[in-house]
Amino acid sequence: MSRPKTIDSFFKKKCASHSEVNSDTPLNRPLATDLNASVIDERPSKCPRILPEEIDATSLQRDPGKRPQIWEFPVNLQDEMRRAYLRAGPCQPILKPTEYPVSGPENHRRRFQASWFQTYSTWLEYSESKDAIFCHPCYIFAKKSTGRLGSDAFTVKGFKNWKKVNDGMNCPLMGHVGTDPNSPHKIAVKCCEDLKNYSRHIGKLIEKQSSQEIENNRLRLKTSIDSVRRLAFQACAFRGHDESSDSKNQGNFIKLIKFLATFNDKVDGVVLTNAPRNAKYTSPQIQKEILHIFATKVRDVIRKEIGDAKFCILVDEARDESKREQMAIILRFVDKDSFIRERFFHIVHVKDTTALTLKKKICDFLSCNDLKIQNIRGQGYDGGSNMRGEWNGLQALFLRECPYAYYVHCFAHKLQLALVAASR
Structure with a gap:
């Protein structure tokens, strides 16, 4: 089965090479x-x-x-x-x-x-x-x-x-x-x-048509990228419950593309209904792929910002709408200007919430981003036994490998518990 094309491969130019003739010919x-x-x-x-x-x-x-x-x-x-x-x-x-x-x-x-x-x-x-x-x-x-x-x-x-x-x-x-x-x-x-008349040669006509098609594809894709970036920056939902043409509310992503098209005739001529059915660049898969590229770029910047400095990890997990456990990882560190920074780094899916599973996922993720466990200088979790357990909890497992990774109860969870108790 052929490998599916990605957004990155779309921008890679293919260099046309002349066919070589065998030296024996x-x-x-x-x-x-x-x-x-x-x-x-x-x-x-x-x-x-x-x-x-x-x-x-x-x-x-x-x-x-x-x-x-x-x-x-x-x-x-x-x-x-x-x-x-x-x-x-x-x-x-x-x-x-x-x-x-x-x-x-x-x-x-x-x-x-x-x-x-x-x-x-x-x-x-x-x-x-x-x-x-x-x-x-x-x-x-x-x-x-x-x-x-x-x-x-x-x-x-x-x-x-x-x-x-x-x-x-x-x-x-x-x-x-x-x-x-x-x-x-x-x-x-x-x-x-x-x-x-070179301009009438079929090769020239195909080249001209291909150039125009590439230009339209780039403009169409750029519109989708700008829409994804704006919605992600504002933390807005992308899709609605019904994105069909008859829907009264097709979701923020489609509506934003239509909004951009009203200010630019060139964009209006290549997006949505004016785009070929196989190159609209509006599907959920395309949106996720663009978001994945953005996330990778942001993580690279955060990683460069940390450098070889020591850092702390803040971890929490929650169950999403599909009943899957998602673990959020936040890094806390001191930047080169001596300011304390907290950066949301990634969300990782875990099959369960046992301490060993969470530790393995965290270690794998830190290793993929070239972050050493020995540089951890603090751990922040909630008060669950799988997290703060003195012998087999997540904080205990990290302390065995890095004795300076002191555990601190998450202040956000403390505030949440205080607010719940007060409201009751």
Whole structure:
């Protein structure tokens, strides 16, 4: 069974770490060539064995006829390669007209025209090795060829039929772009725009949503913490008999949260009915957990205040509404300014009120707070035989271990007995 989350764990930030690749995988093998050289293999059928997380656009294979296809790269690197080629832009080498190879019949020779780069500047690419043109967006988002005729003309094979390039609507370049808004070329262009728009990436959207959720949770929890602190400081009851939405009195805790929400619109927007059902932070368990954290902090301050000084213990027990015996422990000591202080330290549940049980609970509690029994210089209990018994009472058991822990009858109990006798 998984361990339940606590309030403390809510504030602990989880540091996201990148997954490490095993040293035996191809991605961690060193390049045979210098990293300043091209990271892309000259052979178009193979992918590089290693790729940095941020690909340098100047190190890419720019010739469309030599570069590998995007779908040949590992899946986890394909988007990074797409971004790198988008940053690099289309490959458009400007050569002298006579430097472009000629093709066609002897009486009507044709060649690539550099002026086409101006007409189709956003996507047209030229490969000097293949003397063919390619489409930059279609290459970036191309999928593995299906074998259909012409499906990879502008991505893998290259187009080099210059016969009708300037023939109006019959131009194969115009036909590649298409008039339909859902043409493969226009879809690829739209995908490139989305890839460049980082704010629309799903990871960014999830991160933004998570950040807002964390902010709301913190504000909601802070409201509950402030309410608990105020009620505890004023020693007020937290819960009412009926905390349902139809109740006329839902208790101090819920009412105080509603009161705080009336003064702050941000708080009002995230608490109670506006909070998710699994993160309201108003349940009795959450209230007790917050109180436990406060109590721990207070005990730490009291413990530092005592230091290594001598102290006295004042102990009394009573039965609560659930018929369970609860033992209250109060420490009396002299602080560093020579003032006598009495601090309520803790309430401990005991299964019975025998002297041995009470002593064991007190010793365990003092040991947990690094308070030595040998430093006890006084004991204050009521007049019950289990407490003041001369031979087997609680005070006698402590005197055997610490002879300076003198017993003094509790003055509060003496006053109570006097008032009861007088009233009778």
